[in-house]
Amino acid sequence: MISTQQDSRGAIRLDGVAKSFGSTRALADVTLSAPAGTFLVLLGPSGCGKSTLLRVMAGLEAPAAGRLFLGGRDVAGLPPAARGIAMVFQSYALFPHLSVAENIVFGLRARGTARGEREARLARAADMLGLGALLARRPSQLSGGQQQRVALARAVVAEAPICLMDEPLSNLDAKLRAEMRREIRALQQRLGLTMVYVTHDQAEAMSMADQVVLMREGRIEQDATPAELYARPATVFAASFIGTPPMSLLRLEAGQGGAVIAGLPGHAVAPAEAAGGLLGVRPEEVVPTDGHGLPAAVLAVEFLGAETVLSCALGTAGQMVQARVPGHHAMAAGTPLRLRLPPPQHLFDAATGRRLPDFFRAAQQSLHPERIDTP
Template identity: 50%
Template sequence: MLKVEEISRKYGELTVVDKLSFSVNQGEFVALLGPSGCGKSTSLKMIAGLETPDAGSIELEGRNITRLSPGERKLAMVFQSYALFPHLKVEDNILFGLQARKVPKGEQKKRLDSVVDLVGLGDHLQKKPGQLSGGQCQRVALARAIVAEAKLCLMDEPLSNLDAKLRNEMRTEIRALQQRLGMSVIYVTHDQVEAMSMADRIVLMNNGKVEQIDVPEALYNNPKTIFTAQFIGSPPMNIIKSGSENLGIRPEHIEISEQGMPATILSCDYHGADTIVLADISGQGEDQKLVKIRYPGHALFASDQNISISWAPQNEHRFPL
């Protein structure tokens, strides 16, 4: 339904978004993922109409919307700061768009009631945003986006202002709402866990360019570039130079075994369910080659202890130099 084709945006000499292309299908949850400054927010703003691309086109349901004003695109958006109007009651915040678009009063009421039920804001309609907690503000912002019944909903790091526990709850909740209402969503985040757990497809961006577009499993199992391999997964994939190529192996796929590659323990970082073991696999007199190993349970290794590591061949990834 949404087709972004080769959009670019420059700020002076700096190219922030470079020929970005991707599409969103009806009812699909697409995450724009990447490190800060990779151009994902700028891309979202161009889709929203808050920025104009220097080149390329954006099509929504076959209509070219590249030069339309934000209002004419009829999209909904959830902002990182929520962007709630501090002087308006929750009710008026949610209905702001419907009032601006002159939706009949009865229809407004009907939609308000149903959306308030969905996000659970019943008792707070008469309050001002200043009287609500962060999580409640988030719900108001969500309600304002849902009530518009827009074809496409844009979300710009909507969970980044919440604490870890609430973030996990809202993650599940947003995903559930999206699936229940069949919403098409573009979700911008720098958090790979959010993207992996919520999205149907992920557009991984780096330096304004697309690195890989794929379903979460494919990004994890078949990364096409070293950047993707190291961005998805925590701790990142170990990259070992071997001959004419780079060998990639995830920390969770390395086993500490009787025989295999000799390694020397440098440190152990205990996380509870597992331990991240840092080891050196360089031979005598070579520069250090560090690998991280995810070891289930509590590993009790002494520093400088010599071990052997191995992995199953199907877990190897190979990248050309």
């Protein structure tokens, strides 16, 4: 089996990787690194370049520029079979005329692995993934989750230190996706694999990854741990992409004593230099109150069982802010209420979309160390 020791065989490093299809730029100056044993997720919306980047790593696409190191080796020009990787495709790519056992060992047979070794690896993988009773079946006789396990077993028997996965759970229902997320993560940790996992689903990224690379239009928007990505989004795009519901972004304008929320003249909530920028607020930090708070009106109510999401128009400018509150709150559209916001933690430059430096945050905390309230 693959060693669980973290060695350089599974390390990944990309330097300035670029790729275009005709006049369309798919990747632009992608630079990243991941130590061996890392669960790395490439996250982003459709068309951001994440699958193209995975295919470049796999050797299925040739980069136009840049260098690619897998396991400490420069693999530029090497075919996929020589890169020391395994891959799980979105479609699973199972041969319908072969049994489960034959599908799992197909790659080993093609590489000329001795029969005894093939059988030993098959037994280990089948036991690990609970496929022992299914080895004689054909793919058409399996459920979606079972087919996914067969595809994983085929990757496991290769015993490669790096495994690439291209949206492997997108064909499964929500409950099975949640189960398979846990299984894949546990498998990766047990084997010490370096795993590169492509998804557009932030729940998969946040629950599975050690390292998330958020991509946008062929570039890396932010490279961070899930906790840092959520707590300190580097850009407006990251702030609006991560979180369910995402961060509310409120326009700021010049006011007395500093920057105020547009449409709500009153107490300053940020330094004067932040005027014209954006204030970010997480929905779970917004608190409806019967007393003091910012004037708002309910636009929509979304009941999710354990919690309710209130979409509200804030002040006279009608900026929308969302509040995620526990329990069931039945409110008609147009219901007036007051909202209490947390001390400002996220400020962004509206022109560049970049997060403003920390000294702005320190300054604004001195303005209002308590929660934002307006009589």
